[in-house]
Amino acid sequence: xxxxTVSCVRLLHTADWHVGKSLKGVSRLDEQEQVLRxxxxxxxxxxxxxxxxxxxxxxxxxxSAGAQRLVVRTLTALAGTGAExxxxxxxxxxxxxxxxxxxxxxxxxxxMVGAVRTAASGGVVEFTRGGERATVAVLPFLSQRYAVRxxxxxxxxxxxxxxxxxxxxxxxLK
Numbered sequence: 001x002x003x004x005t006v007s008c009v010r011l012l013h014t015a016d017w018h019v020g021k022s023l024k025g026v027s028r029l030d031e032q033e034q035v036l037r038x039x040x041x042x043x044x045x046x047x048x049x050x051x052x053x054x055x056x057x058x059x060x061x062x063x064s065a066g067a068q069r070l071v072v073r074t075l076t077a078l079a080g081t082g083a084e085x086x087x088x089x090x091x092x093x094x095x096x097x098x099x100x101x102x103x104x105x106x107x108x109x110x111x112m113v114g115a116v117r118t119a120a121s122g123g124v125v126e127f128t129r130g131g132e133r134a135t136v137a138v139l140p141f142l143s144q145r146y147a148v149r150x151x152x153x154x155x156x157x158x159x160x161x162x163x164x165x166x167x168x169x170x171x172x173l174k
Contacts (some may be wrong), residue, residue: 009134012048012083014039020067020090021059029066036074044081049129051078055090055141064092079109084127089114089140098140113138 019032043051057071079085087110089095098114105112116139117123125136 007130007132009049009129009132010046012039012043012046012051013054014051015054015090016056017053017071019061019071020063026049027066029070033070036070040074040077040081043078043083048081048083049132050084050086050127050134050136051081052099052136053085055088056092057087057090058093060092061097062145075105075110076108084125084129084134085110086125086136086138087112088138091141093138093141111138113140116142117139 002041017032017036018030019036021028021032039051048118053075058067063071075085087098087105089098093114095114098112102112102114111125113125114124119137119140123138125138127134
């Protein structure tokens with residue numbers, strides 16, 4: 001009896017690149033480039049189906065042009081391996097900027113998600129590789145202050161929420 005054939009989607013998960021970080025005023029871009037080249041080489045050698053980059057591409061919400069070039073080159077190279085590339089914003093990334101560049105990224109075969117969104121508006125990424133279908137729920141960094149507000153909305157009655165909103169506006173208008 002022949003052993004059953006098992007098929008799966010091969011994922012490479014990476015995060016916290018912090019491109020643009022310097023130590024004591026010394027740029028680390030050269031080191032960061034070496035590490036990112038190694039990640040691309042691993043993706044290619046292992047023939048991964050998808051690369052998931054789980055936030056903190058940059059060390060700052062306003063990265064230097066050099067840092068941005070390095071990240072763009074790396075993401076493009078990862079997509080060039082044939083892998084599906086999915087990127088979400090971390091707490092060091094500027095979510096709105098990642099979303100703004102989303103259409104350009106998509107044209108290069110990269111899914112870039114900056115802000116939290118529903119499944120229907122892009123919070124779920126689906127792809128097929130080697131006949132296998134994969135579904136990835138993407139959840140970028142969500143600031144605690146927004147999560148607390150959301151929790152309060154769920155815990156309170158609609159009347160309490162309306163009253164709190166009204167009071168907030170009254171204070172702001174004074």
